[in-house]
Amino acid sequence: MENIFIIDPLSFAQNKRIRHGKIAGDKLDRLRELIDSDEGFAYVIEGDTDKLARPTLRLQIKGKIAVQCQRCLDKLNHEVDIDTLLILARNARELELYDADNTIDAVLALHELDMGALIEDEIILSLPISPRHQEGGCNKDIQSILKREHKESPFSSLVSLKQTH
Numbered sequence: 001m002e003n004i005f006i007i008d009p010l011s012f013a014q015n016k017r018i019r020h021g022k023i024a025g026d027k028l029d030r031l032r033e034l035i036d037s038d039e040g041f042a043y044v045i046e047g048d049t050d051k052l053a054r055p056t057l058r059l060q061i062k063g064k065i066a067v068q069c070q071r072c073l074d075k076l077n078h079e080v081d082i083d084t085l086l087i088l089a090r091n092a093r094e095l096e097l098y099d100a101d102n103t104i105d106a107v108l109a110l111h112e113l114d115m116g117a118l119i120e121d122e123i124i125l126s127l128p129i130s131p132r133h134q135e136g137g138c139n140k141d142i143q144s145i146l147k148r149e150h151k152e153s154p155f156s157s158l159v160s161l162k163q164t165h
């Protein structure tokens with residue numbers, strides 16, 4: 001079966017090719033459960049070389065994903081809007097050099113690079129570590145349950161300890 005997302009990244013970059021389209025959410029195995037719209041993700045992949053003549057892939061991805069609010073634990077819609085430049089490492093040594101430089105993102109230029117997996121990696125990396133609704137935007141029902149659970153303050157037991165002396 002032909003996979004439309006497999007490219008040869010070096011020739012893609014050298015020929016300054018561009019590919020754009022949409023990837024359906026159910027094609028992204030690791031994210032499938034977080035995606036509840038049929039919109040999918042719009043992407044643009046652009047091959048080029050940078051001013052140091054290094055082959056690059058510019059990746060733009062837009063879409064929506066549901067994450068869990070860390071305050072009320074309810075669903076929170078997160079807007080994915082990625083624009084990243086990846087430098088193509090031609091071998092493991094180059095990749096090691098690039099990885100040591102925090103200012104650049106690099107990827108090993110496999111002969112057949114699965115852009116679907118790469119798009120998924122970038123989306124996962126872009127997700128917020130501790131997402132929260134905006135102030136006042138949390139689900140009140142869930143919040144009040146959490147508050148009730150926290151009512152028993154750890155200090156109250158300290159107070160009762162003191163009183164026994």
Ligand SMILES: [Zn+2]
Binds near residue numbers: 073137138
């Ligand atoms: Zn919330």
